Amino acid sequence: MKILFAGMLLALAIPFPALSQDPLRIHCIDVGQGSSELIIGPYGTTILIDGGTGSAGSGDVVPYLNAIFGWRKRINYVIASHDDADHIGGLLYVLGDGGYSADTIYHCGINTDFKLGTQIPLGQVIDLGNGARATCVGRKGSFIDGSTGGTSDNNASVCLLIEYGGFDYITAGDLESNESVLAGDLLTSGRLDPTYGVDVIHVNHHGSDGSSRVSYVNALKHELAVINGGTNYGHPRWTAVDRLKGRVNYSDGSGATGVTWTGCNNVYRTTYDVVEDGRAPEWDCPTLGDMVITYDGHSPNYSLNGTAYPIDEPIPPTPTPTPPIRDIRINEILAKVPWGLEGDANGDGVRDAWQDEFIELVNWTGHAVDLGGWTVSDSVAVRFTFPGGTSLQSGQALVLFGGGTPAGDFGGSVVLTAAPSEFGLYLTDDGDTVTLMDGEEIIDQVTYGDQIAASNNRRPELWGSFQFHNQIPEASGSLYSPGTKADGSGFGYSPPPGWAARAWIRDYDGDGTSDIAVFRKDSGLWAVRSITRAYFGGAEDSPVPGDYDGDGATDMAVFRAGSGLWAARGGNRVYFGGVGDIPVPGDYDADGTTDIGIFRKASGLWAVRGVTRTYFGGSSDEAAPGYYGDDGRKKLAIFRPASGLWVIRGITRVYFGSSGDIPIPGDYDADGSWNPGIYRPDSGLWAALGATRFYFGSPGDSSIPGGYRGDGQDYPGIFRDSSGLWVVPGVTRAYFGSGNDTPVAR
Secondary structure (H helix, E strand, O other), X not given: OOOOOOOOOOOOOOOHHHOOOOOEEEEEOOOOOOOOEEEEOOOOOEEEEXXXXXXXXXXXXXXXXHHHHOOOOEEEEEEOOOOOHHHHHHHHHHHOOOOOEEEEEEEOOOOOOXXXXXXXOOOOEEEEEOOEEEEEEEEOOEEOOOOEOOOOOHHHOXXXXXXXXXXXXXXXXXXXXXXXHHHHHHHHOOOOOOOXXXXXXXXXXXXXXXXXOHHHHHHHOOOEEEEOOOOOOOOOEHHHHHHHOOOOEOOOOOOEOOOOOOOOOEEEEOOOOOOOOOEOOOOOOOEOOOEEEEEOXXXXXEEEOOEEEEOOOOOOOEEOOOOOOOOEEEEEEEOOOOOHHHHOOOOOOOOOOOOOOEEEEEEOOOOOEEOOXXXXXXXXXXEEEOOOOOEEOXXXXXXXXXXXXXXXXXXXXXXXXXXXXXXXXXXOOOOEEEEEEEOOEEEEEEEEOOOOOOOEEEEOOOOOEEEEHHHOHHHOOOOOOOOOOOOOOOOOOOOOOOHHHHHHOOOOOOOOOOOOEEEEOOOOEEEEOOOEXXXXXXXXXXXXXXXXXXXXXXXXXXXXXXXXXXXEOOOOEEEOOOOOEEEOXXXXXOOOOOEOEEEEXXXXXXXXXXXEEEEOOOXXXXXXXXXXXXXXXXXXXXXXXXXXXXXXXXXEEEEOOOOXXXXXXXXXXXXXXOEOEEEEOOOOEEEEOOOEEEEOOOOOOEEOOEOOOOOOOOEOOEEEOOOOEEEEOOOEEEEOOOOOEEEOOO
């Protein structure tokens, strides 16, 4: 439904039962006359849009919210679409006598009666988690592509586009005449693919006759429409329902609708009042009461109150998250071969639907890999076994075609065919799972949905997510690129972003992902989940794990401030530093091993054994060193909570955060360089400069970010010492450790 774009993301959360990865949920709350929507993202991000009238706020909205939020009466974003009483009255009750607080409050720019919050920035993106997002594409008559319309109260409404995988939902308050401007904006700005439009329209102005205009319906190509409200003014009007359903003529005999889009057969409302002239009859627009739309981000269907509806656009594949990154990656797949000679991917002069399909593998290690005996499977069976002696050099690609006689250089790649298989690699057009295995070990696995006539290619190459090849900007519209990157250039070996800084991953088994671990000071127990348990250190020690021997795996180590002892299990014992010093180990010289280092707050001394000794910062500062460049060197940095000042020595000074925040820098956008980041314990706020902002956790939780997915990016994690609970959204939720344990952070 949309064309992907870049933008700064924001996000949030609800109580802990919803912290694991859940579907996107859009609640249309029955408030009688008025409108109210609650959005809950996959990681618990919450947005409340409108609240009906004041009486609806007390009688409908607050009880509905209480059933979801329980004791934790906090909403992350509250948005007043516009200043009408049947939209803001309930919000005022929710935020007043209803007892709820909001982290951020937005209005459309007209704030005469609501009198809370600030105008929502045009283009604001709220990260709902796991790739889901809500974007402000219009407010107060201004739209994201620069176009403008009327600014009357209804037309000033905030317009939000909600996207998750192949699913799109548009909601725009009481918008009427500005619908045509919004529709054009969504297409010209690239927010929507004009072929597919959106899946669901939240119908504007309760289905008034001035809403759901011909240009809006024809442009947005919805398959489902939902209507909030409709006890007054004869809403929803039958004329609006006729247009939404794509009828040629109006049901009241008043003439032709002018609508050309005929893909919607289902229009529902939350509320039905008495029969009234012009109001859509119940049989044509059924009343469902509260409505909940759910989507998991990858399935071919979303649901409304449990009834499935199909996603209408092809779903790009996503890597299966279970297998960690290994030596060889599936980088490109062509399943649906284009028509004509455009589909001659193997260059033999003939387009063949089976022979021209291909899978591209790339060796992203620094050494050759023997593929002999490895297999490629689809969801049914093994389709190819690599012959003995098949070797892939460092940085080299391998292209496995379905058949034919491939002709060309293909970027210097190894070229093989699945011939004499009658049906090549058996890659189906409407979705499949491709698995690369070495014996019983999954090396890489990709699941894809319905395809277009172009390949799927990772972006960034090797470790990014998949996009259709012709939608990747650097591909310049090309449909595939077997053996080369999407832009036609060769591969060559380079580690993923941030990979040079392996010392911070906390990877005790060397598989490229952060491990969950605790240190029990009273006994010296180290426990690494599913890997090892060992006794090393004691009550006077602080854990300082790192890769002290340069073997690519994290070593257990302790720092004993009373004597200045540093000891790595199975390695050296060194005396460096003493009482009052803060241990700051890391790879400060980019030699692949962890260096011993301390920060002495009393004087601002930084000392890294064998590397540097300097004065930087002081007693009011927190140490925040990190890999802030792309050279693999850990940099000295401080965070000053009193003012929110970050100083990264020799790089930058920036204000980000405030008193009470805990510095948690990391690579939150997978660009190879760390971002300043903070965790605010009293509210659960996580924020990384230029990368992300969301709410996750509760007071008392320890923040433990890490590379939990093995893709070069940092993700949030918390440890709750009252119960030993670890939660990494979308990765794991497990009990490991207890209240006496120290979660081992980097």
